[in-house]
Amino acid sequence: MERSNYKSEIPIFEFHGGIHPKEHKLESNQTPIQKIPLPQQLAINLKGQAGNRSLPIVNVGDKVLKGQVIAESDGIFSTFQHAPCSGTVVAIEKRPIAHPSGLDDLCVVIETDSKDQWCELFPKKNIHELERAEILAHICESGIVGLGGASFPTHIKLKRESGIDTLIINAAECEPYITCDDRLLQERAADVLRGAQIISHLYDDINIIVGIEDNKPNAIDALVDARKQLEMDTVKIAVVPTKYPSGGEKQLIQLLTGEEVPHGGLPADLGLVMHNVATCVAIYEAFEFGKPLVSRVVTLTGEACQKPGNYEVPFGTPVEHLMSFCNATNPGVLVMGGPMMGFELPNPKVGIVKATNCIIMAAPKELKHDHLALPCIRCGACMDACPASLLPQQLYWHAKADEFEKAEEYDLFDCIECGACAYVCPSDIPLVQYYRYAKSTIRNQKVEKTKADKARLRHEARNERLERVKREKAEKHRKAAEARRKAAEAAGEDDAKKAAVAAALARVKAKKAQQDDSDTKTESNDQKDTDA
């Protein structure tokens, strides 16, 4: 493929490993971005982003206009979702979603009308007068997520304010087949830079660097022109050599700054924040025109695709619809995302989500082996290819043997699942598959562990409570018994008192009687005396 000879404006460093797979980009990046005829129904997945499900606010039967809010953020870890076209809500139900599991999840289904009519839009061109919180809220309400593929809610990524001094625009697009960012830059480089300006404004105008691979000469030219036109001379264009996965967040940071994002850390720890070109355009449109995110550029490609190219596709468009549009009858494999990091779609009925940058309609033998993986020969090629400087072979052994703790010790969670190790493996071992298996099992185990801990605490609390109730009851009984005994004793004492009083009285009586006796005696004695 043609390489740009534009000289990078900042020094470029290197990252460990990486591979040079066949690029397959020319198939799709030669034609302008086109629109696709609307399908009859759109199924918008409410979990169409990383994080939580959005909360639906429409009812079945409601008429909606394009851009109208159909689901709100849960306020914690999700964004808003909007109707991608005008029409009627015909169902809010579980449908198969774009996920490797092939499971169903909640979708809002909209029957489209032919008008494709926008709702009233509220642009916010005066960003210089807006508070930071207002800008973030508008980004959230416009449903913007990272469009590079991870679909992390953008307003959350932008939340951290302090210590950020550089914005990196990720235009590397290193994965084979995918050309949506390339085309977007060629056609709308100025909008990308305007969006970047808005992000930069959030941090009081920080430096902007655009990182782009040298296999996109037209996009680089378009960027240079747009920068001149907008007089944004401070924007630096960093041209990096084409190598997969230079578009990985950590890898691009290493290429542009020579620094590594620390283990368990974030780019923000290095004072950096990174956004994809498509995200920048979405932010620009949200503020300039008030348009929420209702569609994205998707690369349709693969040998089975008769009209490869980039298309503006509304969210929720069934992949089936795209296939019939491209006359892709009976593709061997249907992949969402790229050939390295994407996943095979279990069902062509699923709708496009915000993370869908590419659909590969591959011919039967285009992407797949027809032979089994061979045993590991411990050649170490995977270690040389790993861009995260991990030991893929060790991770493989531990994941295979379900020794998850050891896999974690070897920094399994630093693996970016780029697939470089599996690509170079001479035995064709599906290494990334093992890491995905280990990672998802560990995550599930952690969830189970917290649940078990909670159950243990509740059980202990219950035992304690039962014990306490028992003690309290016993105590109550003891007290009652004591009270009774006291009462009885008190009653007994009364008797004793009475008896004592009676005895005393008796004694007094007796004494009196005795005295009377003696009195008479003395009297008689006296008498005797006198007698005598």
Add this chain to the structure above:
Amino acid sequence: MDLLVAVIILAVLGLVFGAILGFASVKFKVEGDPIVDQINDILPQTQCGQCGYPGCKPYAEAIANGDEINKCPPGGEAGVKALADLLGREVIPLDEERGEEKPPRVAYIREDECIGCTKCIQACPVDAILGAPKLMHTVIIDECTGCDLCVEPCPVDCIDMIEIPQTVSTWKWQQPDQMELNQIPIKQIFSKESS
């Protein structure tokens, strides 16, 4: 004289080491039995009593005192393996008499039929059932461990044990060894030289 010196040195050494040991035993005294806690950590905390003990902790204590490690069906084979690893014992198959390993479940009360007898509330080991005498009861799903203990006491048989359906967030990737080759999502096979 030599003899005397040797005796004195040994005696002094004995006293010094004795003092150190005595000090250490006071200073580093371990409260409770740490192995019991470690075993209890592995047990699933269902508190179902299928092992024959009234809860996970008593079973953990019994294991520490030499009881078999295969009496916990909710913990399953994985639990037996983890216990065997911890205690250096043989991995043995689950004791079938204690029941079989089942997928995770939760109790569900058919609320129309509930007569409000509170018997299930008293049976629940983790206080996951909410209700009052003569009022309807219901299960707090997030707290329920699926232990089955509430099913038996219910006089009107209105409690079902329902399997927890798999969702996108609980789904996990399969072990590739157990997958069909063509189930493995992507195998990069395009020609390996750069264009």
